[in-house]
Amino acid sequence: MPRPDPERRRPPGQHLTTKWPVLHEGRPLAFDPATWRLRVHGAVERPRELRWDEVLALPQVALVADFHCVTTWSRLDMPFKGVRMTEVAALVGVLPECRFVRMADHQGYDTSVPLEVALDDDVLLALEADGAPLSPEHGGPLRSIIPKRYGWKSCKWLVELEFLREDRLGYWEQRGYSNSADPWREERFG
Numbered sequence: 001m002p003r004p005d006p007e008r009r010r011p012p013g014q015h016l017t018t019k020w021p022v023l024h025e026g027r028p029l030a031f032d033p034a035t036w037r038l039r040v041h042g043a044v045e046r047p048r049e050l051r052w053d054e055v056l057a058l059p060q061v062a063l064v065a066d067f068h069c070v071t072t073w074s075r076l077d078m079p080f081k082g083v084r085m086t087e088v089a090a091l092v093g094v095l096p097e098c099r100f101v102r103m104a105d106h107q108g109y110d111t112s113v114p115l116e117v118a119l120d121d122d123v124l125l126a127l128e129a130d131g132a133p134l135s136p137e138h139g140g141p142l143r144s145i146i147p148k149r150y151g152w153k154s155c156k157w158l159v160e161l162e163f164l165r166e167d168r169l170g171y172w173e174q175r176g177y178s179n180s181a182d183p184w185r186e187e188r189f190g
Contacts, residue, residue, distance in 0.1 A: 006076050009066055011183035014074040020129070020138065021073060025171065026107045028136035029157040038125075038142065042102075042163035045093030055125070055142065058083045058091070065122050065147035067154075068183040079131060080145055082124035089119060094163055102162040102170070103144050103155035111153050111170035112179075113146060115163070122147050125158060150181040150188070 010016055033052040041047040062081045068074045085101070094115070101118040104110035117123070124145045126134060134140030139156030146153045152172045173179045178187035 009076055010074055011068055011186070013186050014068060014072055014183065017073045017075050020067070020075055020078070021069070021071075022137045023069065023071065023151075024137075024139075024156055025109055026105065026157075029106050029141070029159070031136070031141045033141075036141070036159070038159060038161065040088060040092050040161045040163075042161075043095040043098035043165050044163050045095060046091070048092055052141070055083065056127075058087050060127070061124070063122060063124065065145060067145070067147065068150055070150040070152060070177070070181075070188050074183070078129060080124055080126045081128035082126035082142075082145070084121070085118050085123040085125060085144070086121075088125065088161060089163075092163070097165050098163045100164040100167045102160075102164055102168055103158055104160040104162070105155060105157040106159050107157075109155065109157075109171045110160075110168075111155055111172065112164065112167055113149065113153055114167075117146065117149065120146075120148065148182070150178075150183050152177065153181050 036052045038050040064077050066076045067078050100112050102112040126145045142158045143156045144154050178190050180187050
């Protein structure tokens, strides 16, 4: 099925780019597959610490998604490959009272989204972008991709998923950024 016209997929206040600019807070993770872990905990039945080989063994999908940065650029039709957030949620058994998912890196950066956003079909724990493993500059080895939100909601260097009963403001949200981060509503700042 053909995708809609690019101009119709460009949120207000955004310009289109064919590159994937590098923007982040902090430093890339020094990745060692032997010691790396993804901690999944909170309002779940079966908390887990997944090793790298266990993440790679989860069912993977390829999808094409748009990526929108709060700094006003959007890149359309980005190819990603990874594990759907729904796979991880099923693995740990999300409790009925869970309402949010918090994602965090190795140095204290974090962000959260409502559970229904996190469980959307296009939300990935991405392993690849543009047909290659994620580079450290783009969040490798693992990052979340949440296409319907500004890019700061797509946490780089992911090492923790916490399923929450109540929301907790993340790094940028505590500094005045919008918690909902919807690019179609230009929800840049709170």
